[in-house]
Amino acid sequence: MAGLTEPVTARPVPGTVEVDAPGIHLAIHGLGKSFGATRALDAVSVDILAGRVHALVGENGAGKSTLGKIIAGVYQQDQGELVLRGQPVAFHSPRAALDRGIALVAQEVALVPRLTVAENIVLGAEPRRASFIDRRGTKATFERLVAETGFDLQADDRVDRLPVAKQQQVEILRALARSADLVVLDEPTAALSAREVDQLHRIVRTLARSGRTVVLVSHFLREVLELADTVTVLRDGRVVRTDPTADETEASLIAAMLGRSIGRAYPGKRLPPEDAATVLDIRDVAAPGVATATLSVRAGEIVGLAGLIGAGRSELVRAIYGAVPSSGGSITIGEGAGPATPRAAVRAGVAMIPESRKDQGLMLRRPVRENVSLTALPDMSRLGLVDRGQERRAVRTSLERTAGTTATELPAAALSGGNQQKLLFARALLTRPRLLIADEPTRGVDIGAKRDLYELLAELAGSGVGVLLISNEMEEILGLAHRVVVMRGGSVVGELAGEGMTEGAILAAMFGSESAA
């Protein structure tokens, strides 16, 4: 690759008078960031060296993506500062970061689908001649970058007809076209096939060899060990350590990602009786995003569903609930067949707390009362007329059981995250389910509300409800579940119970790594 001998990064960084910390491309000092009640980052300090590949690893929710996004100007920090080549900077937008040479290639591809490869690459900075787009200049830019990187791309292909891997390459070229010399890659290989992953690895090395700095946010430890020079492990929004990758192994990284955080207490586990009936039994189920899944839940049992983001957990429970059709296998609820629609699921005694309470759970502008009674409304009405007294009583009782709000006439939007979540539990309880599916029920919820929800889940299980719990917090799964089912890449890959239910074993199954088991 001939072009590599002349890195584009040779441009001077504007405004830099003196580099007082040679070798440090970006210094991060005491970064803090909160989303509502959730502390995503806390006092994070990391030095990112110029021309190196720096990996950020951690469990789901450890803060690695948030850190990557702050570096690229997508989020703004609450505390702390970024020092770029010795100069403090504040990015108010991704564009501001890009102007200083920092580009983000995100998990979700952000291209204009109907434009061509070359058009996307120059988008926003088109070569112009007399205020018309200079097609020849566009082509020249494209060819220069392709020659430099060796990507196999055609200038005139429409990007929406390209596979994800190629779209990522287009995004990388777009970053390079804007003279980016620090590229943040956020989970770049999550959606790629094995061969495409190899290709991306070559690209990362190429970028580093041409003098650019790469920040690699990744779930895949093997990839990190293979590609990165330095690795920072994050846990609960804090830096555990930053080390040369040469000093780390998969096992040492997993060990660093584990650990207890403060102030969690889980209610005692009470195992269901030996003869408890099976409330959910699925065999070889396939659905959009799910390759094959087999699992069962008994009455009174809490089954944890663990996996990385994108492992197919939410897709699976949506298929169980009838929200999306399953394409194979069998689903049995109690004695009956699986529901074809959410309405049938409700009738079969299934309730679901969906993954996103704002998009899938709440009517935000409607009062709490209407939100709670929604599913059980037929039970509170006669000849289609709602008995408002009965409704008020039922809603109040159900909210009391969840330790939720008493302000039943406020719009749901006015509640805190914790109270919104409790509202959804109150709705589920009103239908007296025998199976409760809870998809990340404590996301974005403060510690106090979390405890209430843990108590509630345990109490429900104690009363004979089967619970299928998805959580990205390992502690939560370990603290609440009687049994853990692990998914990876759209399939159920393992089941752990009793003594074998350890953090290490679950993480190893999630990451697909044997060395840590």
Next chain:
Amino acid sequence: MTAATRTASTRLAEALRHAGILIPFMVVFTILSLSSESFLRFQNLTNILDQQAGIIIAACAGTLVLIAGGIDLSIGAIYGLAAATSLTVASAVSTPAGVVAGVGVGLAVGLVNGTIVTRFRVNALIATLAMSFVVSGIAAIVTQGNLVVAFDHPDFQQFAATRIAGITSAAWMMVTIAVLAAILLSRTTFGRYVYATGGNAEAARLGGVRVNGIKVATFALSGAAAGLAGTIDASRVLSAQATSGQFLTFTVLTGVIVGGTSILGGEGSIHRTVLGCLFVALIANGFNLLGLDPFYQQVTLGVILLLAVGVDAWSRRSD
């Protein structure tokens, strides 16, 4: 300082939104009472009610569509077709048959609208706009572009113009339908599902609501109501024209939105719609009584509509 001012301004916005159209309605009503002698006369007020009957009937059902997250732009076209159909059938067969035909044709178009929107997933705005062309076209073909008259069947006029306690049957029908629609929306499970569907369709679906069924039902009711509106107005003047509902859709939507029903769905109520329609009517009536240039009337209406939508957007800014 900001926290306190923000709560104060939010509270003010909330209070204004709650009182909504009632305040401007009272203001205009008072101004007209003071500035025009003829305004407060029984004759003038009942005239307004009679003239607004069709509009308010169509608007009540249109409110359901809007709350469920849809929009119906075919109201005017249905009105025109129903007017021509009911008049033709009434003169050929009988008055009851004419009424059934008028309402029935509206119901049928409404069902088609609902099916297109749900089953074929066409955006409601586009689906009903397209249907409005289809329906107007059919009405023009059926009437061959002529004015349909039934002056030789004066009994059809009794349907809308019979006076009971000094008020026309058209106005009584309007009151009855408004009350029924208000009960339907606020007291029944169906009404709740309408709000839920417009408030968050996916949440409603996951909550066990047959979202598509609810949407089809609102379009069907809107079609039937527009059909009834056309039938009433045809009965009142014993003549009808395919194009007579040309501007009705916009009058109806203006009334509903000025009343405070959100174009984004999930919010609104029948009493607001009734007040909104009457408010628009008062302004027209006022311009008339005070002898003001009707061109300013249009400008005024446009500004009021923008204000109504602006207030809605402002109150949502924190979402």
